[in-house]
Amino acid sequence: MESFRTVIKGWLGKVLLVLFLTPLALVGIEGYFSGGNKVDVAKSVNGQDISNKELESAVKNYKDQYLAMVQGDESLLNMPVIQEKASDALVARSLLSQQADKLGISLSDVQLEQMLAQQPGFQENGQFSQKLYENYLRSAGMTNQGLIASLRQDHALKMISSSLMEYALVSKSDLQQLANLQTEQRTLHLASIKLDDYKKGITATNQEITDYYNKHKNEFKQVASVDVDYVVLSPALLPQANLAVTETDLQQAYAAFVEKQQKDVQREVKHILITADERGDAAAQKLANDVYAKIQAGMTFAQAAAQFSDDPSSKSQGGLVESYAPGAFSADFDGAVNALKNGQISKPVKTQYGYHIIETNAPEAKVPSFESEKARLTAEVEKTKVANLFSDTVNNLNEMVVGGDSLDVVAQEIKGARIESANTVTLATQNPVLSDLNVKAKLFSDDVKNGDRNASSNIQLANGDTIWIKVRNYHPAGTKPLTQVTAAVKSKVIEEKAYKAAQAKVATTLADFKAQPAVNVIAKSKVSFENAGTFARSQGLKRAIERAAFSLAAPSKEGMWSATTTKLPNELVIVAVSKVDSSVASSLPEKELKELKQLYQQFRGQQILEDYTEYLKSQAEIK
Incomplete structure (x- = not known):
């Protein structure tokens, strides 16, 4: 300590x-x-x-x-x-x-x-x-x-x-109610009534279509999308002729490798730090100059570091700065390091920490032999030649695509390249190439939004391939106009009318379920019910059916069903509950109850924290 x-x-x-x-x-x-x-x-x-x-x-x-x-x-x-x-x-x-x-x-x-x-x-x-x-x-x-x-x-x-x-209060009754809700099981019976028969003879007037559209505009919103043509070029489509690796290629690659190895040798950096914390800047500068003079006169750098350096972590190691990296001290410090030759010592360099006397040493690089690197260099040169061929080809094609404002030239020049088309592409569309971030940036750029329909210059894909695109149409985000969705609105109006007609048809059946045993109601109504099984919440039921099933009151007695209706696409479903079992909650293991309490406590605690913060915000002056 x-x-x-x-x-x-x-x-x-x-x-x-x-x-x-x-x-x-x-x-x-x-x-x-x-x-x-x-x-x-x-x-x-x-x-x-x-x-x-x-x-x-x-x-x-x-x-x-x-x-x-x-x-x-x-x-x-x-x-x-x-x-x-x-x-x-x-x-x-x-x-x-x-x-x-x-x-x-x-x-x-x-x-x-x-x-x-x-x-x-x-x-x-x-x-x-x-x-x-x-x-x-x-x-x-x-x-x-x-x-x-x-x-x-x-x-x-x-x-x-x-x-x-962490200390939100959770009562036993709250916990019991939550446990009941989480574990309650309901036995369901479902009857499906298709709406096709009810749609016969139903029409929708222009006024009904307009009224529905105005009331449900959120149903007809669209995100921005484009219709686009594109062509992809990959290195595999190019001919591989004239890519053989020569001995000259390998010797040049090895020479570059040796140069890099020597350049990448981690230099050893040492410093002697004289701070101004206790002695002031002028005194620190004078002492630094004196120490530099002593080193020039014959004192070793390690001796000077041990005697004078204010850096406790390096003075006992001859001034060695372990794991030195540019930016550790300042740009001036780094500049001095880079300017020094091997074994050379700098004059005092000032940084925010004080005055530094710096020495650098670079150990001799250990370079593998040519023969040991030959296989790796061969593969590397081959890869470089393929990359250069691909780059040259892309540059040549790019001039023709942009100059001619056409993607056809790529398909004409490169065998195997094909122009593809895609419509209503959005930012969320999953496509092997159109989902690439660089491609999407171009598809939904301001230029495209403002009417640019020219063929793009080449765009590099994340996998190294290249793509050219040409947007045909841009569809802005917003609510689709009624003229575009009239048919869809008309279909919805007719379906809504059919749903109401079907509801009216089964209204008597629903009323009977409240007063009569289920067996009598089913025989009278001739509605065919399917025994769906027993479910707790979040056990795979369609959301609309689950909401309906768990909104019903428990049946009043044995043999009675609680029933309601819900709507699915082109279908009215009668949802009936014959049994509600809440006994599972009372037999939950202590461990599960404890976990449930912790979860509820966290939820309540988060609510309390948010409410408390909102209260503080209401009393605060925020600008």
Whole structure:
């Protein structure tokens, strides 16, 4: 713990990296430390600002979540909705944070230090590792105060949200009612009445068609779609002549391989850091120059690092910066590293951390022999030749396609290439090539929306093939005009009239079920019922039938049925319940009851948290 306190209070406190995931943590860590000014404010909640950077980070996090759900297809995302959701979440976070402050919910500095020191990412062999900790710190650029503030805020949020969510009250009667609903089983009997016979002789007037359309416009909405012609070219369609690999090709490939191996050797970077934390900038600069002079006079770099460096993780290792990567310190530091020759030592370089004296060393590259690489290089050269042939062919065809505004040239020039057509293609259409993100971006581009019907330039597909497209028609999103859907509306009007006629026909039967035994009603009505079986909720029934079945009251006594009707396409269904069994709930194992209680408690807790947040929002000043 003492070693942790030493680190947190020193120069490394400037570059702390937070590793915690917390409730409502929708912004990237950088959002807490965005600084900024009033022109960067996205929202203000009771005077507490939410920066545009925080909002951007929250939007990105939501976007990434939804992208995972749609297999990375960004075209399926509704970005305005995502942006609104992210903004609402940040406002809720701010309100709950402010309320936690008012209630005095907080952790002490000692508790926060203990939490940091116990993070697995900072531990080695079960102990806090200063080295691991510092490796994270170098690239973050955060202040100690900002870290502590963010941790305190996160855990205050966790405490206030968990108090509401994890301790929601669930009564025994609530739990019993929920168990009954979840496990209740109903024995169903179904009778299907086709509407075709009722449609005979039914007509729909123009006024009825217009009235139905105006009342049900949502039924006739359409998403944007296109009618398109396209042609796909793959490397496999090209002739493979003149692609033989020569000895000269292999020697050139090997020479390039050797050059790359030598270039990619990881350079060893060492530094001596002189900070200005305790001594001031001028004194730090003077000391750095003095140390550089000592090295020039004969002191070894390792000796100077051990004696003068303020970097505790590297001074005992001769100044070695483990796992050095560009950006760890600054662009000036990286520039000095790149400018140094092997074994050369830099003059002091200033960064935000202080003054660095840098040394670099590059070990000799171990390059495999030509013979050991020959097979791999042969395959690589063959692949390159195929790729070059394909690229040249695509470029030549592209000029002809675009210049002639026609896809025909591809089919004429390349045997096996065919022009395909597809109609009413939407963003959600599943098609091996038209679903490609780059293709969809072109199909639904502003140019196409504004009337561009020219053949496109080539578009590279994710699998490496190339496609050219030519949109024939673009159908904008919105409600289809009545002129386009008159036939469909007329069909719906006639079906609705037939459904009402069928309902009227069975009305007497439904009334009889309320007063007479089912066997008598069935014999009188001559309606044929099918014993559908016994079902609980969500057990595979069609949604309309399930809603009807579980909306009915239990039969009043043995032999009686409860019955109602529901509508399916071109069909009226009589749904009857002969038995309701609620006994399963009373015999549920204790474990299942406990799980059900936890689920219900979480649901209630989430509702309470949302209601509480809405209450805070109603009392807040949000701009």
